[in-house]
Amino acid sequence: QSALTQPPSVSGSPGQSVTISCTGTSSDVGSYNRVSWYQQPPGTAPKLMIYEVSNRPSGVPDRFSGSKSGNTASLTISGLQAEDEADYYCSSYTSSSTSYVVFGGGTKLTVL
Amino acid sequence: QVTLRESGPALVKPTQTLTLTCTFSGFSLSTSGMCVSWIRQPPGKALEWLALIDWDDDKYYSTSLKTRLTISKDTSKNQVVLTMTNMDPVDTATYYCARYTISAAGNRYHDYWGQGTLVTVSS
Numbered sequence: 001q002s003a004l005t006q007p008p009s010v011s012g013s014p015g016q017s018v019t020i021s022c023t024g025t026s027s028d029v030g031s032y033n034r035v036s037w038y039q040q041p042p043g044t045a046p047k048l049m050i051y052e053v054s055n056r057p058s059g060v061p062d063r064f065s066g067s068k069s070g071n072t073a074s075l076t077i078s079g080l081q082a083e084d085e086a087d088y089y090c091s092s093y094t095s096s097s098t099s100y101v102v103f104g105g106g107t108k109l110t111v112l
Numbered sequence: 113q114v115t116l117r118e119s120g121p122a123l124v125k126p127t128q129t130l131t132l133t134c135t136f137s138g139f140s141l142s143t144s145g146m147c148v149s150w151i152r153q154p155p156g157k158a159l160e161w162l163a164l165i166d167w168d169d170d171k172y173y174s175t176s177l178k179t180r181l182t183i184s185k186d187t188s189k190n191q192v193v194l195t196m197t198n199m200d201p202v203d204t205a206t207y208y209c210a211r212y213t214i215s216a217a218g219n220r221y222h223d224y225w226g227q228g229t230l231v232t233v234s235s
Binding site for chain 1: 149151158160164172173174175208210212217219220221222223225226227228
């Protein structure tokens, strides 16, 4: 069982918006803005899409945005495109004694 | 530019020790804020963080696997090595190394990843 909880799947039609949630605890998401999001198309390595809750690395489209409220972080993808279909993982630094970095269980985004 | 590449055996037998090497370029692991993590992903499953080593040679491990893992670095060779003892079929996974950056502002993220190497544990 992953330390951060994500919905197994979300879907949307081209042009629509979808939001993926990532729920943690006061040891990770709730206490630190060190939340990042990764995109992983099938058969490829993860790619950093969002860091520090809402910052985009150079080259990531502004259709991707992040936010956080309490123990839950969210990734929103607006103007869905077919190329956005992939697995998405959230991650956070944690002060828990059991780890240093934690990942979510992943969410499969299907573009209908 | 920053690149990382994992290398190691594709097949190991149960109870054997796995040794994986991450060879990187484009940054130095002696620079403040630079770290390297190992992360694995069983087929069809989620990412699992395993271990991290930082520029100051501090090491961090997943508690659930801590007794089986050892991470080390050779700064002169730009390499990070992970050993995992007592391998079991459930350890079959793609193993990734990734750069973990701690910025001056305290931001933390895995910004560059290797392509991953699939390790199968089977007799």
